[in-house]
Amino acid sequence: MRxxxxxxxxxxxxxxxxxxxxxxNSGQAKKVAVKDLNLSIxxxxxxxxxxPNGAGKTTTMNVLLGFVNATSGAxxxxxxxxxxxxxxxxxxxxxxxxxxxxxxxxxxxxxxYARIFGIRRAEAERRIEQLLKLVELESARQRPIKTYSKxxxxxxxxxxxxxxxxxxxxxxxxxxxxxxxxxxxVREIIQRLKNEGKTVFFSxxxxxxxxxxxxxxxxxxxxxxxxxxxVADLVEKHQANLEQIFLNIIGYEPQLSV
Amino acid sequence: xxxxxxxxxxxxxxxxxxxxxYVLFVLTAVITLVMGSVSFFNxxxxxxxxxxxxxxxxxxxxxxxxxGTTARQIPAERENRTIFPLLAKPVTRGQVILGKFAGCWLAxxxxxxxxxxxxxxxxxxxxxxxxxxxxCQALWLQWVMLGIVVALVLLxxxxxxxxxxxxxxxxxxxxxxxxLGRHLNQVALQQPxxxxxxxxxxxxxxxxxxxxxxxxxxxxxxxxxxxVDCGLATLYAALYVALLLFGAWLVFRRKPLNL
Numbered sequence: 245m246r247x248x249x250x251x252x253x254x255x256x257x258x259x260x261x262x263x264x265x266x267x268x269n270s271g272q273a274k275k276v277a278v279k280d281l282n283l284s285i286x287x288x289x290x291x292x293x294x295x296p297n298g299a300g301k302t303t304t305m306n307v308l309l310g311f312v313n314a315t316s317g318a319x320x321x322x323x324x325x326x327x328x329x330x331x332x333x334x335x336x337x338x339x340x341x342x343x344x345x346x347x348x349x350x351x352x353x354x355x356x357y358a359r360i361f362g363i364r365r366a367e368a369e370r371r372i373e374q375l376l377k378l379v380e381l382e383s384a385r386q387r388p389i390k391t392y393s394k395x396x397x398x399x400x401x402x403x404x405x406x407x408x409x410x411x412x413x414x415x416x417x418x419x420x421x422x423x424x425x426x427x428x429x430v431r432e433i434i435q436r437l438k439n440e441g442k443t444v445f446f447s448x449x450x451x452x453x454x455x456x457x458x459x460x461x462x463x464x465x466x467x468x469x470x471x472x473x474x475v476a477d478l479v480e481k482h483q484a485n486l487e488q489i490f491l492n493i494i495g496y497e498p499q500l501s502v
Numbered sequence: 503x504x505x506x507x508x509x510x511x512x513x514x515x516x517x518x519x520x521x522x523x524y525v526l527f528v529l530t531a532v533i534t535l536v537m538g539s540v541s542f543f544n545x546x547x548x549x550x551x552x553x554x555x556x557x558x559x560x561x562x563x564x565x566x567x568x569x570g571t572t573a574r575q576i577p578a579e580r581e582n583r584t585i586f587p588l589l590a591k592p593v594t595r596g597q598v599i600l601g602k603f604a605g606c607w608l609a610x611x612x613x614x615x616x617x618x619x620x621x622x623x624x625x626x627x628x629x630x631x632x633x634x635x636x637x638c639q640a641l642w643l644q645w646v647m648l649g650i651v652v653a654l655v656l657l658x659x660x661x662x663x664x665x666x667x668x669x670x671x672x673x674x675x676x677x678x679x680x681x682l683g684r685h686l687n688q689v690a691l692q693q694p695x696x697x698x699x700x701x702x703x704x705x706x707x708x709x710x711x712x713x714x715x716x717x718x719x720x721x722x723x724x725x726x727x728x729x730v731d732c733g734l735a736t737l738y739a740a741l742y743v744a745l746l747l748f749g750a751w752l753v754f755r756r757k758p759l760n761l
Contacts, residue, residue, distance in 0.1 A: 311758070356508055
């Protein structure tokens with residue numbers, strides 16, 4: 245059961261966001277990674293952010309997370325400028341690949357992040373317990389992360405993204421590189437979060453998955469927003485499934501002769 | 503503060519889960535014990551040489567631990583990309599710098615305690631004499647000096663991308679300061695202008711790490727450094743640490759981090 249939207253205030257908002265990177269060589273022009281992007285995601289939505297490799301998805305996420313500064317325009321989380329660290333108090337972030345301290349155990353990693361969020365010890369222990377159960381890592385909780393399989397590392401990643409019980413989750417290709425079982429488990433967790441009314445902003449190449457899970461999608465190509473809307477509306481408007489819409493937008497023409 | 507301490511805790515955990523510290527400690531212990539067990543020329547004062555060697559090894563090991571641990575902090579975070587989930591939390595880059603400094607400095611302090619305990623046992627068992635205050639003062643001054651070293655290397659770690667280049671350059675600079683820093687004013691006198699002014703400026707600019715070396719006082723039982731001087735040396739180190747950390751924050755705060 246979906247929790248109704250509490251507010252129409254955007255949780256994630258970008259206004260004419262533009263990101264340019266300096267040229268590697270003096271003769272080259274600046275690379276425009278994101279061109280005047282306007283996005284608005286409301287509470288309780290699951291928003292799919294799609295685009296081919298190099299389209300500007302990760303750069304947009306990097307700006308939202310404060311890793312990269314926008315060249316012009318602005319980005320806000322919960323109405324707070326993303327350059328303010330406090331904007332990240334209520335978010336959870338899962339990177340595309342697992343980037344965690346491999347010498348720590350899952351339990352220690354979660355305790356570390358809980359401490360950063362200023363969660364009290366007893367509450368942190370309770371949440372760690374719950375999250376390890378949710379991601380099915382109870383039996384491996386005291387093993388160093390370096391001994392985990394890729395799927396297990398991705399699930400630790402999900403657990404750390406949820407440690408502060410975030411209102412917004414930013415997931416960068418959460419099922420990338422996972423086997424079908426791992427993918428299904430991650431998808432189940434996202435579905436569960438959706439049912440709990442969390443706002444989820446995620447990028448993915450798995451269009452079937454996006455179609456199943458997302459309320460709204462945006463397709464970006466070469467830094468430009470090409471299409472945005474409810475999945476059902478887009479499918480109806482274009483008389484095609486999401487994959488065909490996506491391929492059409494990025495200008496892919498199938499070559500049948502091999 | 504909680505964030506800084508949490509970050510420091512991870513650095514300390516990393517130190518004791520890596521083998522570097524154990525290797526250096528075992529090496530120091532083995533060399534000292536072997537030297538201590540041999541009696542050269544039936545010299546009753548041989549214990550002084552053992553103490554001198556043990557303290558030299560402690561200084562070298564502490565520098566290696568401080569530089570090695572600190573040099574890889576920020577570059578390794580960027581290389582392994584652990585910086586991204588970290589900065590996606592409500593953590594400022596200033597807190598990352600402070601947390602890394604606190605972690606590396608505390609880790610050095612813990613390593614020094616282990617080294618000095620060993621030194622105290624070895625020297626006390628040979629001399630039957632326990633100048634605890636002298637040991638504590640030497641440990642404190644060395645730890646304070648390592649604070650400057652850690653801050654300097656941390657500044658290098660936000661400038662240089664690779665831990666190896668940062669480690670090598672930092673080691674050369676610190677060794678240069680330790681060995682040549684005290685002579686720079688004399689070198690300046692022999693230079694024509696404007697080189698003289700440049701060398702003089704350098705003499706006053708560099709942190710004088712050699713002031714914190716009180717090994718001779720322990721080896722030759724020359725008593726304590728005045729506590730006032732000890733306090734002033736601590737203040738001098740605190741000033742350099744603050745300046746170096748501020749520099750590291752200035753460089754790191756606007757650095758774009760791309761996934």
